[in-house]
Amino acid sequence: MLLLRDANTPAAVIRREDYSAPAFWIDTVHLSFDLDAAKTRVLNKMTLRRNPDVPAQALRLDGDELNLARVLVNGAGTSFKLDAGQLVLENLPLEGSFELEIFTTCAPAKNTKLMGLYVSNDSFFTQCEAEGFRRITYYLDRPDVMASFTVTLRADKAKYPVLLSNGNLTEQGDLEDGRHFATWVDPHRKPCYLFALVAGQLVCREQRITARNGREHLLQVYVRPGDMDKTEHAMASLINSVIWDEARFGLALDLERFMIVATSDFNMGAMENKGLNVFNTKYVLANQATATDIDFANIESVVGHEYFHNWTGNRITCRDWFQLSLKEGLTVFRDQEFSMDLCAEPSARAVKRIEDVRVLRTNQFPEDAGPMAHPVRPDSYIEINNFYTVTIYEKGAEVVRMMQTLVGRAGFAKGMTLYFARHDGSAVTCDDFAQAIADANPDSALSKLLPQFKRWYSQAGTPRLATTTHYDAAAQTCTLSFAQSCPATPGQEAKEPFVIPVSLGLVGASSGAALPLQLQGSSAAASDSHLFVMTQAAESITFENVLEEPVPSILRGFSAPVIVDFEYTDAQLLTLLANDPDPFNRWEASQRLALRCAIASIAADAVTTGTEGLDDATIAAMRSVLRHPTLDAAFKELVLTLPSESYIAEQLDLVDPQRIHAVREAMREQLASELAADWQWAYEAHCQNGGYRPDTLSSGRRALAGLALSMLCLAARRSGDTVWPGKAYQRFKDADNMTDRFNALSALVHTGHALATPALARFHSLFKAEELVLDKWFALQAGCTDRGGQVLPAVRQLLKHPDFNIRNPNRARSVIFSYCSANPGAFHRTDAAGYVFWADQVLALDAINPQVAARLARALDRWKKLVEPYRNAACEALKRVAAKSDLSNDVREVVSRALAD
Ligand code: PHE
Numbered sequence: 001m002l003l004l005r006d007a008n009t010p011a012a013v014i015r016r017e018d019y020s021a022p023a024f025w026i027d028t029v030h031l032s033f034d035l036d037a038a039k040t041r042v043l044n045k046m047t048l049r050r051n052p053d054v055p056a057q058a059l060r061l062d063g064d065e066l067n068l069a070r071v072l073v074n075g076a077g078t079s080f081k082l083d084a085g086q087l088v089l090e091n092l093p094l095e096g097s098f099e100l101e102i103f104t105t106c107a108p109a110k111n112t113k114l115m116g117l118y119v120s121n122d123s124f125f126t127q128c129e130a131e132g133f134r135r136i137t138y139y140l141d142r143p144d145v146m147a148s149f150t151v152t153l154r155a156d157k158a159k160y161p162v163l164l165s166n167g168n169l170t171e172q173g174d175l176e177d178g179r180h181f182a183t184w185v186d187p188h189r190k191p192c193y194l195f196a197l198v199a200g201q202l203v204c205r206e207q208r209i210t211a212r213n214g215r216e217h218l219l220q221v222y223v224r225p226g227d228m229d230k231t232e233h234a235m236a237s238l239i240n241s242v243i244w245d246e247a248r249f250g251l252a253l254d255l256e257r258f259m260i261v262a263t264s265d266f267n268m269g270a271m272e273n274k275g276l277n278v279f280n281t282k283y284v285l286a287n288q289a290t291a292t293d294i295d296f297a298n299i300e301s302v303v304g305h306e307y308f309h310n311w312t313g314n315r316i317t318c319r320d321w322f323q324l325s326l327k328e329g330l331t332v333f334r335d336q337e338f339s340m341d342l343c344a345e346p347s348a349r350a351v352k353r354i355e356d357v358r359v360l361r362t363n364q365f366p367e368d369a370g371p372m373a374h375p376v377r378p379d380s381y382i383e384i385n386n387f388y389t390v391t392i393y394e395k396g397a398e399v400v401r402m403m404q405t406l407v408g409r410a411g412f413a414k415g416m417t418l419y420f421a422r423h424d425g426s427a428v429t430c431d432d433f434a435q436a437i438a439d440a441n442p443d444s445a446l447s448k449l450l451p452q453f454k455r456w457y458s459q460a461g462t463p464r465l466a467t468t469t470h471y472d473a474a475a476q477t478c479t480l481s482f483a484q485s486c487p488a489t490p491g492q493e494a495k496e497p498f499v500i501p502v503s504l505g506l507v508g509a510s511s512g513a514a515l516p517l518q519l520q521g522s523s524a525a526a527s528d529s530h531l532f533v534m535t536q537a538a539e540s541i542t543f544e545n546v547l548e549e550p551v552p553s554i555l556r557g558f559s560a561p562v563i564v565d566f567e568y569t570d571a572q573l574l575t576l577l578a579n580d581p582d583p584f585n586r587w588e589a590s591q592r593l594a595l596r597c598a599i600a601s602i603a604a605d606a607v608t609t610g611t612e613g614l615d616d617a618t619i620a621a622m623r624s625v626l627r628h629p630t631l632d633a634a635f636k637e638l639v640l641t642l643p644s645e646s647y648i649a650e651q652l653d654l655v656d657p658q659r660i661h662a663v664r665e666a667m668r669e670q671l672a673s674e675l676a677a678d679w680q681w682a683y684e685a686h687c688q689n690g691g692y693r694p695d696t697l698s699s700g701r702r703a704l705a706g707l708a709l710s711m712l713c714l715a716a717r718r719s720g721d722t723v724w725p726g727k728a729y730q731r732f733k734d735a736d737n738m739t740d741r742f743n744a745l746s747a748l749v750h751t752g753h754a755l756a757t758p759a760l761a762r763f764h765s766l767f768k769a770e771e772l773v774l775d776k777w778f779a780l781q782a783g784c785t786d787r788g789g790q791v792l793p794a795v796r797q798l799l800k801h802p803d804f805n806i807r808n809p810n811r812a813r814s815v816i817f818s819y820c821s822a823n824p825g826a827f828h829r830t831d832a833a834g835y836v837f838w839a840d841q842v843l844a845l846d847a848i849n850p851q852v853a854a855r856l857a858r859a860l861d862r863w864k865k866l867v868e869p870y871r872n873a874a875c876e877a878l879k880r881v882a883a884k885s886d887l888s889n890d891v892r893e894v895v896s897r898a899l900a901d
């Protein structure tokens with residue numbers, strides 16, 4: 001047998017403009033696996049033919065860490081060579097189809113990258129997106145090559161009783177020596193990144209459903225034997241997903257059988273393999289004892305997301321990986337809409353929208369302003385794994401949402417129908433998608449502005465929308481003037497104007513009423529809200545019959561992923577917070593109020609100028625939201641939560657993380673003590689919620705009770721009161737659900753109360769057998785509020801804990817990422833020890849799992865904004881990582897972009 005190691009090829013830049021169609025097509029693939037953890041044998045029989053549109057050339061098949069044993073063409077031996085990991089065949093038939101047979105082996109037990117075929121808890125799993133299939137067999141590992149797959153799995157029957165792959169089970173039976181086999185045929189052609197197999201000791205919850213169109217389907221959720229009692233919610237979410245996609249978009253399930261399988265070892269959230277979705281256990285397993293409301297909500301979105309990929313991603317896939325947002329942006333948009341449509345109350349829809357925007361602004365805006373900034377459709381990459389980003393996913397979803405805003409909900413549904421009519425079964429581009437939505441709506445603004453609109457795909461960076469208003473009391477007109485700009489990003493100095501849909505309204509400054517909007521020069525009837533489609537660098541619009549001085553409510557519902565710069569007065573913000581009919585902008589007003597207090601405190605010598613903390617009017621406004629008779633608890637919780645440290649940091653040119661941390665903590669303590677009586681009321685009014693159900697209404701009540709309890713414990717810390725920490729401990733012990741239990745535990749841990757220690761010990765012993773709960777236990781400690789530098793030593797101890805395992809991505813994330821990426825107040829230390837720890841962990845992880853390491857590497861993305869001594873220390877840490885000669889491409893790309901000038 002020929003043993004082949006990876007060639008040490010230098011990292012090449014892949015460019016979108018270099019795309020060329022494949023020289024060969026693969027029509028059918030028969031894969032036979034002899035599964036063995038140490039050495040799995042893979043026989044790959046393909047039928048291929050030349051692509052007549054491309055000049056005749058050699059066949060180059062991708063491979064990675066494979067041992068090649070045999071290559072046959074039409075049953076006979078052939079000459080081949082290996083070049084930079086690729087298997088190259090020069091002398092292939094010029095005409096017609098031919099059969100290629102490749103026999104390789106791989107070592108799943110040694111596969112710590114979790115790409116390709118790997119072992120987790122004694123079962124086999126695969127992960128092929130983006131380029132993992134080449135770690136299973138030699139192949140044209142690119143999404144525009146779609147083939148029909150037949151898969152035979154053979155394995156020891158006792159160890160691996162369940163054998164799964166994509167499509168339908170056509171045959172199964174016993175073999176000699178205690179082995180058995182199963183053959184699966186996928187009725188749909190697919191790119192290899194959607195291939196999957198699973199083998200192991202698994203049990204499943206199953207449900208038969210009849211779709212609207214009368215077709216019957218078998219739905220299954222596979223888990224390890226002890227986890228059956230945590231599968232009900234995932235199954236319910238799957239059923240809801242099937243129903244929703246058919247109802248909203250007319251997209252029916254196209255498979256007899258649809259399977260979800262959970263694994264503890266997974267790099268990402270989940271994967272949409274055709275008919276065989278593989279999930280991180282975190283996004284499947286839940287019951288009230290082990291999962292929080294947030295976990296339940298995430299499971300619903302991720303199950304939906306992967307299911308919706310069955311059409312947006314699988315039936316129509318990406319031509320190349322630059323088009324990743326074609327499937328991801330669209331599918332995130334679809335899962336967001338799904339979760340919103342499942343909300344019973346309009347207010348719950350608004351809460352979901354606020355949460356989604358908060359994710360975008362705290363994660364994507366910094367990405368767009370940092371060294372890894374890239375367009376929604378990137379122009380180049382070194383490692384595609386680094387481009388599964390918040391820009392591709394969340395900003396991509398906002399781009400799709402703007403299209404829906406421009407063509408209307410019904411118009412968007414028509415556009416989707418046209419998209420499938422045109423492209424079903426093929427591999428296409430973002431242009432094809434936008435074209436279909438526009439063509440289905442020929443009279444829409446989208447159709448008229450399409451080339452300009454598509455700048456959202458090609459230009460990186462977050463646009464800023466500078467806005468001013470002029471009210472002419474005599475003429476009763478109000479003019480809003482807008483100027484857009486977009487900062488330079490790596491490789492893109494100057495930007496052209498975007499199409500920005502600005503949803504807006506006017507609120508009476510004294511009456512608080514929603515003022516009717518009568519656009520000057522328009523005969524349309526007055527309305528409460530107006531969609532202004534901005535296309536120029538600077539533009540203005542005027543409203544007439546504005547009877548009172550208005551406060552502008554700009555970018556309602558966050559109608560575009562931009563930053564609005566408007567010099568609101570405090571009074572104007574208070575008016576919006578109290579009266580804006582748009583719940584998003586109502587929340588936004590509260591954030592602006594808190595943000596401006598934070599920034600003033602950070603900037604000035606705030607103590608001497610007396611501007612420290614939240615001002616009285618903001619406190620009073622927060623109190624009236626908290627006590628409001630009709631607002632939802634979930635909405636109150638969002639308003640009363642101060643902007644995060646990282647969001648505050650984004651507003652500043654120079655970042656002193658310790659100062660931000662200190663100011664925000666001081667503001668939290670202020671809110672805690674000045675509203676003490678209100679928090680007590682809020683806690684008591686929301687702590688009883690009857691039998692547990694993870695619905696939006698009771699989740700919101702639990703969230704508000706949780707915030708109230710943490711505020712009461714924080715106030716107690718200052719006053720020395722022991723009543724509330726005692727109550728928190730009691731609630732921690734007595735809670736009948738994980739949400740209340742964990743909120744109580746967090747309140748004790750974050751305030752550093754003495755009861756935190758016994759509570760943490762008790763929590764560990766209660767849940768020592770529940771790995772997802774242990775992740776929470778680790779994450780809480782690593783994410784704990786820093787009070788004088790105690791967190792880092794605690795994190796170092798956690799790494800030595802017997803339950804810590806750096807090879808398990810969830811566990812690594814729960815400790816290392818919770819500290820480095822989610823706890824800025826503890827991570828940015830004046831002694832640089834946080835950065836030293838970061839560099840050590842990036843290097844340790846890189847040797848095991850480069851994808852996970854590269855995500856951690858991004859924790860120092862924004863080092864150039866830091867003040868000294870942080871800036872220099874961060875730079876040193878980055879350089880130390882970059883100096884390692886055998887870094888993965890993944891980490892190398894991230895640190896070299898961070899260090900580039
Ligand atoms: N395609 C997956 C999703 O978004 C994400 C993923 C990417 C999972 C790469 C694994 C590897 O649904």
Ligand code: ZN
Binds near residue numbers: 305328331
């Ligand atoms: Zn996805």
